[in-house]
Amino acid sequence: MILGGVGFAFALTAAAKYLGPSRPSAAKDYPYECGSDVIGSPRARFEVKFYQVAIVFLVFDIETAFLYPWALKYRALSCLGQVDLQTRVCTGGVSFFGLGEILVFMGILIVALAYVWRKRAVGWE
Amino acid sequence: MSFDATQLFAYAPMLILIGMGCLILLAETFAQGASRAGLAWLGIAGCVGALIAIVAGWAGAAEPTTHFQGMLVVDRMALFLDGTFVAAALLTLLFAPPYLREQGFEFGEFYAMVLFATAGMVMVIHATHLVSLLIGIETMSLAAYVLTGCWRRSLRSAEGAIKYFLMGAFATGFLVYGMAMVYGTTGGELSYAGIASKVPQATKSPLFYLGEYFILVALGFKVAAVPFHMWAPDAYEGAPTPVTGFMAAGVKAAAFGAIVRLLGSAFASPLLVFDFTGWASVLAVLAAATMTLGNLAAIRQDNVKRLLAYSSISHAGYLLIGVVASGLGVASAKPAVLFYLASYTFTTLGAFGVVAWIGNRSDERLYVDDWAGVGTARPAVALAMTLFLLSLGGVPPTGGFFGKFYLFRAAMESPQLHWLVVVAVVNSMVSVYYYLRVVVSMYFRDSTRALAPTEGATMRLGLLLTAIAVVLLGIFPGTVVEWAGSIALK
Amino acid sequence: MEYGSLAFQALAATIKIVFMILGFLMPLASILTWMERRESAMMQDRLGPNRANIGPFKLWGITHFMADAVKFLFKEDFVPPKAHKFLFMWAPIMAMAPALIVAAIIPFGPPLCWNELLEKNPVCGQPINLQIAQLDVGLLFYFAISSLAVYGATLAGWASHNKWAMMGGLRATSQMMSYEVTMGMAVLGSFLVYGTLEPGAIVAQQTHIFSLGHYHSSWGIFLQPAGFVLFLTAAIAETKRTPFDIPEGEPEIIGYFVEYSGLRFGMFFLGEFLEIVVSSAIMITLFFGGYHWGNTIDNALLSHLPNFVFVLAMFGLWTVKVFAFCGFQLMIRWSLPRFRSDQLMRLGWQRLLPISIANVVATALVVLWAQQ
Numbered sequence: 001m002i003l004g005g006v007g008f009a010f011a012l013t014a015a016a017k018y019l020g021p022s023r024p025s026a027a028k029d030y031p032y033e034c035g036s037d038v039i040g041s042p043r044a045r046f047e048v049k050f051y052q053v054a055i056v057f058l059v060f061d062i063e064t065a066f067l068y069p070w071a072l073k074y075r076a077l078s079c080l081g082q083v084d085l086q087t088r089v090c091t092g093g094v095s096f097f098g099l100g101e102i103l104v105f106m107g108i109l110i111v112a113l114a115y116v117w118r119k120r121a122v123g124w125e
Numbered sequence: 126m127s128f129d130a131t132q133l134f135a136y137a138p139m140l141i142l143i144g145m146g147c148l149i150l151l152a153e154t155f156a157q158g159a160s161r162a163g164l165a166w167l168g169i170a171g172c173v174g175a176l177i178a179i180v181a182g183w184a185g186a187a188e189p190t191t192h193f194q195g196m197l198v199v200d201r202m203a204l205f206l207d208g209t210f211v212a213a214a215l216l217t218l219l220f221a222p223p224y225l226r227e228q229g230f231e232f233g234e235f236y237a238m239v240l241f242a243t244a245g246m247v248m249v250i251h252a253t254h255l256v257s258l259l260i261g262i263e264t265m266s267l268a269a270y271v272l273t274g275c276w277r278r279s280l281r282s283a284e285g286a287i288k289y290f291l292m293g294a295f296a297t298g299f300l301v302y303g304m305a306m307v308y309g310t311t312g313g314e315l316s317y318a319g320i321a322s323k324v325p326q327a328t329k330s331p332l333f334y335l336g337e338y339f340i341l342v343a344l345g346f347k348v349a350a351v352p353f354h355m356w357a358p359d360a361y362e363g364a365p366t367p368v369t370g371f372m373a374a375g376v377k378a379a380a381f382g383a384i385v386r387l388l389g390s391a392f393a394s395p396l397l398v399f400d401f402t403g404w405a406s407v408l409a410v411l412a413a414a415t416m417t418l419g420n421l422a423a424i425r426q427d428n429v430k431r432l433l434a435y436s437s438i439s440h441a442g443y444l445l446i447g448v449v450a451s452g453l454g455v456a457s458a459k460p461a462v463l464f465y466l467a468s469y470t471f472t473t474l475g476a477f478g479v480v481a482w483i484g485n486r487s488d489e490r491l492y493v494d495d496w497a498g499v500g501t502a503r504p505a506v507a508l509a510m511t512l513f514l515l516s517l518g519g520v521p522p523t524g525g526f527f528g529k530f531y532l533f534r535a536a537m538e539s540p541q542l543h544w545l546v547v548v549a550v551v552n553s554m555v556s557v558y559y560y561l562r563v564v565v566s567m568y569f570r571d572s573t574r575a576l577a578p579t580e581g582a583t584m585r586l587g588l589l590l591t592a593i594a595v596v597l598l599g600i601f602p603g604t605v606v607e608w609a610g611s612i613a614l615k
Numbered sequence: 616m617e618y619g620s621l622a623f624q625a626l627a628a629t630i631k632i633v634f635m636i637l638g639f640l641m642p643l644a645s646i647l648t649w650m651e652r653r654e655s656a657m658m659q660d661r662l663g664p665n666r667a668n669i670g671p672f673k674l675w676g677i678t679h680f681m682a683d684a685v686k687f688l689f690k691e692d693f694v695p696p697k698a699h700k701f702l703f704m705w706a707p708i709m710a711m712a713p714a715l716i717v718a719a720i721i722p723f724g725p726p727l728c729w730n731e732l733l734e735k736n737p738v739c740g741q742p743i744n745l746q747i748a749q750l751d752v753g754l755l756f757y758f759a760i761s762s763l764a765v766y767g768a769t770l771a772g773w774a775s776h777n778k779w780a781m782m783g784g785l786r787a788t789s790q791m792m793s794y795e796v797t798m799g800m801a802v803l804g805s806f807l808v809y810g811t812l813e814p815g816a817i818v819a820q821q822t823h824i825f826s827l828g829h830y831h832s833s834w835g836i837f838l839q840p841a842g843f844v845l846f847l848t849a850a851i852a853e854t855k856r857t858p859f860d861i862p863e864g865e866p867e868i869i870g871y872f873v874e875y876s877g878l879r880f881g882m883f884f885l886g887e888f889l890e891i892v893v894s895s896a897i898m899i900t901l902f903f904g905g906y907h908w909g910n911t912i913d914n915a916l917l918s919h920l921p922n923f924v925f926v927l928a929m930f931g932l933w934t935v936k937v938f939a940f941c942g943f944q945l946m947i948r949w950s951l952p953r954f955r956s957d958q959l960m961r962l963g964w965q966r967l968l969p970i971s972i973a974n975v976v977a978t979a980l981v982v983l984w985a986q987q
Contacts, residue, residue, distance in 0.1 A: 004632045005715030009708040009882065016692045016878030029696045031777045032873055042778040050785050053960070057792035060968070061762075064799035067975070068755055071806035078983050088810075088831055090986045099979055106972060111147040113968065118154030122793070122964035124957040 052121040063109050067102070074098050132192045135185075135199045137178035138207055139247045142214075145171025146240035153233025161231045165222040165583070168236035172215035172243075179207050195316045197251040202463065205609050206250045206382045209467050212594075213375040214243040216474045216587050220367040223581025224481045228365065230276055238275070239371065242268035246379035253390070255304045255315040255340075258383060262300065262347065266293045269376055273364040285363020292356035296346035303339025306332045317391035324394040334402050337392055341404065344387070347380035348441045351415040358422075361434035366484075369430065370477030373437040374470040381444055381466055385459060388452055398452045405452045408445050409545055416442025416552045424559050428491050429480055432559060433473070436517055439556060440469055446545055447532045453539045460610035461531035467605060468516065468524030468598045475591030476513040479506060482578050482588065493563055498572025506578075507567045509592040514560040516595050519553045524598025529553060531606060618729050618741040631747045635718050639934075644888035645680040647941055651888075652679075654942070655949045683881075690877035695776055698874065702774035707875065707882035710767025714889035717757045721896045722746040722815045724906050724930040732923045745926065746815050753812035757897060758799055761853070765791045767886070768855070768862065772871035783870035786956065787855055787862035793963035794852035794859075800971035801845035804978040805901050808838050814897075818905030822913065830985065835902035841974045843902045845967055850894035851944060852963070854887055858951040861959055895940035899933070906933040 031038050075083045078099065081092015116122050133140065148171075149164050182204060189200035217239055225231040245265030252258035270293060274286025308315055310333035311323035320327075327333040342353065349357035361369045388404065398405045419439030426432040444465055451458035483499070483506075484490045500507040516525030533549060536542040598605060617623060649664060653676065656663025665676035672678070694703055724745035731737035750756050765788055772784015808831055809817045817835075825833045836843050852859040863870035872883045899905060906929045907913055916925050954962065 002716050002719075004636055005712040006708065008636055008715060009712040012711075012878055012882055013704060013708060015688060016881075019688050019878075021689075021691050023691060028693060031695060031697070032869075033778065038778075042776055042781045044778075046781070046785055050789050053789040053792060056964075057796060060796040061792075061799065064796060064803070065755075067800075067803055068806065068812065071803050072810060072812060074807055074979065074982065075810055075986060078986060083986070088986060094983065094987060096983075099983060102979065103976070106976070108143075108147065110972065111151060113964075113972075115150050115154050117965060122960055124960045 049121070049124060052116075056116050056122055059112060060109065063106075066105070070098070070102055077101070135182060135190070135192060136197070136251070137182065138175040138211065139244050139251075141171055141174045141178055142211075142240045142244040142247065145174070146237040146244065149233050149237040149240070153237070161233055162222060164233040164236050165218055168218045168240055169215060171240055172211050172218060175211045175243075176208065176215070179204050179211065191253060195318065196254045196257045197248075198253045199251065201608070202382070202386070202459070203247075203250045205463055206378060206466065207247050209378055209470050210243050210246040210250075210375050213371060213378075213470050213474055214239050216471075216478070216591060217367050217371040217375075219583040219587030219590070220370070220474075220478045220481050221365075223579050223584045224365065224367050226581075227486055227579040228276065228278070229486065230278065230365075232275065235272065235275055238268045238272050242272065242371070243375065246375055249379045250382040250386070252383065253317045253386070255307070255317075255320075258387075259297075259300060259304065261379075262343075262383070263297065265376060265379060266297070266347070269293075269368075269372055272368040272371070273360055275368075276363075276365045279363070281359075281363040282365065283363070285360040288356045288363075289360035292346060292353075296343045296353070299339045299346070300343035303336040303341075303343065306336030306339065308336075310336065317387065320391040321393060324392075324396055328396050337397065337404070338407075340387070341384070341408075344380050344384050345411070348377050348384070348444070349438050350411055350441050350445060351418045351438070354415070354419070354438045354441075357438055358431055358434045361437065362428065362430050366430065366477050366481035369434070370474040370481075373433070373477065374473045377437065377441060378466040378470055381441075381448070381462065384448055385451065385462060388448060389459070393452075405449050408449045408452070409542065412442045412445035412449060413545060413548050414442070415439065415445060416549060420552050420555050420559075423556065426559070427493050429493060429496065429563060430477075430491050432493075432563070433476055433480070433517075436556060436560070437473060439552065440517075442552070443529065443532060443549055444469075446536050446542065446549055449545070450532075450536045450539055450542055453541065455535050455538045457531070457538070457610070458535040460606050461528075461535040463609035464598075464602065464606045465528035465532050467609070468528040468595070471591050471594040471598065472513050472516040472523070472525055475509065475588060475595060476517065478584065478588050478591060479510040479513065482506065482584055483576070485577050485579055488574075488577070493566050494570075494573070496563060496566045497570035498567075499576065500568035502572060502576045503578070506588065509588050510567065511564050512592055512595055514564055516599070518557040518560040520557065522596075522599040524595045524602070527599060527602035527606075531602070627743055628747065631745070632719075635723075635747060636715055639723070640715060640718055640889055640892055641885075643892050643937070643941070644885055645684065646677065647888045647891060647945070648683065648884070649677055649680045650942070651945050651948070654945050658946075658949050687878045687881035692879060693874075693876040695874050697776040699774040699776070702770045706767050706771035706774055707872075707879045707886070708767075709770060710764055711882045711886035711889065713760045713762075713764045713767075714886055714893050717760045718893055718896070719747040720750055720753055720756055720814050721893070721900060722818050722905055723896075723933055724926050727926045728922045733921045735921060735925075736918045737922050744815060745930065749813065749815055751813055753814050753817075754802060754806075754897075754901075755812055758795070761890075761893075762791075762795055764853075764886070764890070765795075767883070768871045771875070771883070775871070775874040777874050779868045779873045780871050782868050783862045783864070783873065786864075787871055790855065790859065790862055790959060790963075791853055793960060794849040794967075797845055797963060797967040797971050798849035798853065800968065800975060801842045801849060802901060803971075803975045804839045804842040805835050807975070807978045807982050808835075814900045814905075818900055818907065821904040821907055822910055824904065824909040826910075834904045834907075839902065839974075839978070841970065842978075843898070845971050845974065846898060846901070848967060849963075850898065851947060852959075854890045854894065854944075856887065856891075856944075857948045858953045859959060860953055861956045891941050891944050892937065895937050895944065898940060899936045903936060906930065908932055 077097050078095055079090035079092060080095045081090060083090050145167060149167050152164055152167065186199050186201050186204050189198050191198045218236060221235065222231065225235060242265050245261050245268060248261030249258060249265060252261050270286055270290045273289050274282055276282035304315065307320060310327045310330045311320050314320045314323050345353040361373060364372060392404065397403060416439040419435050419442060423432050423435035423439065426435060444462060447458050447462035447465065512523060516523035519525050519529040533546050536546045653663040664679045667676050667679040667682050669678055694700060722745060726739055726742035726744050728737045728739040729741040729743055768787035769784050772780045806812060809820055811817060820832050821834050823829060823832050825837050830838065855862050872880055875883060916928055920928060
């Protein structure tokens with residue numbers, strides 16, 4: 001499927017390249033800025049807020065990735081005995097290991113969220 | 126699986142530090158505009174709480190106990206160094222507020238980062254698994270990078286931080302790569318005990334040695350041993366001075382603790398210590414190179430901060446002697462290393478504390494010549510600085526003297542290390558020369574311009590405490606080395 | 616050819632892949648381009664595109680999408696002289712391919728019984744799963760691959776050497792990143808309930824539309840209503856369409872593909888619609904029972920139709936669901952006004968993310984309670 005997907009997209013690009021006409025001209029080569037003259041290079045520095053979002057994203061995306069295996073094992077972690085696969089009922093006592101573990105983990109990240117929130121790193125104004 | 130309250134209690138120091146760090150971060154953001162002075166006190170309270178927790182756990186740690194499926198261990202050695210780290214953090218939090226206020230960058234994040242770094246160090250020292258070691262080292266290092274670069278007005282701070290960060294990231298790469306090779310060659314072992322049990326099979330593959338040395342290289346970066354010391358002078362010089370002290374003392378001590386534990390358990394097999402491929406001879410050569418190069422470079426420095434940075438490199442060399450000696454089976458080497466780390470921590474923090482004290486916003490007074498006349502203008506501080514410098518040089522009756530004494534005595538017990546001790550003693554004598562240059566400048570030369578130091582009650586308190594600690598370590602070294610030694614015999 | 620042999624598996628997989636891309640995703644996405652114009656026209660009391668025809672067959676103008684495709688193909692393929700040629704070429708591929716790739720994990724019908732094609736209600740000896748890849752990591756694969764689409768926008772913006780494109784690329788990156796976090800969090804509740812990441816297994820559990828007795832065999836929408844709303848919102852934001860069209864900003868900066876022409880622009884355009892189709896399919900998989908239509912209908916069809924007809928019927932009904940969801944997304948696009956960029960960020964980080972965290976914790980508590 002990966003081959004198929006990339007291959008198909010690649011084929012479209014190739015098709016675009018070879019099927020269409022090519023009539024270059026100076027006006028076409030000019031960067032599109034609604035017809036006005038270009039001032040400066042597009043390789044200018046841009047605002048730091050984009051970087052901030054990227055860094056915060058990394059933190060929370062990895063948090064999510066860590067939560068996935070936890071979510072799968074949650075039933076087993078919350079049960080001292082065995083979980084019946086059909087009825088999803090736990091025989092044996094309840095264990096708060098799964099819940100407690102993740103509350104600690106998420107608690108730290110909620111602190112992080114509160115911090116970036118208050119520092120306005122993710123709320124643009 | 127279940128949670129056990131005793132596990133939480135055993136790691137109370139770390140949890141207190143992290144919790145307090147989070148609290149400071151929240152307080153910083155939710156109390157914007159309010160005074161930041163209170164935040165430092167929150168941090169100090171956290172350190173005091175952690176110290177209490179360490180003392181409370183001391184009695185129960187006579188026998189090592191592992192927790193979390195062999196990830197972490199609680200023993201006397203760990204608690205001894207925990208106490209050192211937390212004390213270092215506490216003193217840093219005493220030195221920092223006046224300094225930060227004077228230089229105009231007092232952020233709550235600073236205090237939180239100090240606590241997070243300390244929590245990382247605690248984790249490093251408790252780690253008995255390469256993964257928990259990695260997590261600890263990263264927590265410690267990331268916070269240290271931020272602390273190095275947090276002086277945003279200063280270009281040197283930015284330069285030091287980026288160098289430190291790049292080198293540190295490189296070192297982490299080595300660590301993780303080494304872990305992967307050890308994991309592969311031992312058949313999936315990452316815990317220290319597991320690695321030790323698989324050493325005979327694993328040594329059939331040269332990759333295991335490569336992995337072992339990659340891990341040692343990474344830790345060598347952290348302790349700034351030659352030839353992995355390049356980042357240290359710039360990072361130490363660029364960082365805000367209280368941070369420099371914290372880095373030189375805490376980060377180095379944590380990495381040494383990790384080395385001692387790692388080499389003492391995972392890589393303790395005679396197959397790995399001796400012989401051509403053994404780490405004992407390699408580290409012995411590194412030790413000689415580290416102290417010689419550190420000292421020779423320090424002689425030429427006119428900048429006191431840089432001078433102390435190079436001196437801190439040379440101290441890593443002395444400490445490596447102890448590591449080698451313990452590898453060669455000298456029982457008293459480990460407590461000697463621990464005692465040295467403790468005395469070195471207080472001494473270095475004190476010395477950098479004075480460096481932080483002497484300057485102000487417009488005039489940092491970092492050069493040896495700038496220190497002229499301090500002896501007459503401020504005799505008490507000059508006395509404290511003299512004490513710290515003598516302790517660094519290893520002159521009695523200071524903690525530094527006994528640190529060196531125990532260390533060299535332990536090394537003398539092993540005939541192979543006699544040459545190293547000779548090198549170390551010569552080096553110590555050389556180092557006294559450049560330490561005394563500062564003392565001479567303080568006492569025997571006339572001031573060129575008026576002294577306007579950064580004043581602050583907490584700073585004075587911090588200097589007082591470090592000076593007392595250095596003297597006490599010099600007067601009662603036996604008691605402290607007994608605390609350190611109570612684990613080493615096992 | 617023997618069932619289970621390598622050649623059989625390879626052939627089955629190839630047929631499924633070709634069918635999925637050429638027989639389902641591309642036609643549906645292309646038709647959506649026409650549907651969007653037509654639907655907006657109807658909502659705005661206009662006629663919209665209704666003229667294209669093949670001979671006498673007009674079909675309300677559906678053939679417009681073919682005309683568009685042909686037009687795109689034969690347009691000049693223009694590359695700005697200062698552009699980074701290699702990345703400029705890769706950007707549209709990176710924008711479009713992920714949407715095609717992630718379709719691999721979507722189950723689009725019940726298993727086909729290879730030996731019992733004509734039997735009613737068979738005991739499947741040799742099932743062929745109508746799902747291209749049955750991955751244990753399932754939806755993790757979806758998030759991993761679909762997040763690669765960010766590169767499409769970023770690279771296009773950067774490689775074009777144009778300020779508008781650069782700005783659009785930056786905006787697209789920050790927006791897609793912001794909503795990806797919520798998207799990942801939103802489905803976490805479903806994983807807690809179903810205990811698996813594999814979409815096929817998740818669908819297989821949702822046999823009842825709603826059942827109190829077997830709560831975990833109900834449709835996800837009843838177990839995770841908040842999760843659905845969060846996922847829907849984040850998924851629309853990921854497609855960068857109104858009301859989340861800051862990166863494209865048709866009235867202002869045009870966006871990261873401003874310098875693209877011809878079919879390469881068409882690929883960005885189509886990629887957007889592919890994302891609509893795929894996100895609709897994922898939503899159906901997680902929250903609307905996949906190909907299931909409730910116990911009663913399923914069982915009636917299963918017992919009265921030969922197996923291959925049954926499978927076809929279920930696929931058809933699944934397509935109806937997907938189509939309905941695509942139409943719903945188009946409706947949202949033409950109903951709501953666009954956000955400002957600060958509102959967008961605030962919605963993502965300060966509304967949706969806390970809500971999704973609360974949803975996860977609440978679900979965990981309920982699961983713990985229900986397990987006893």
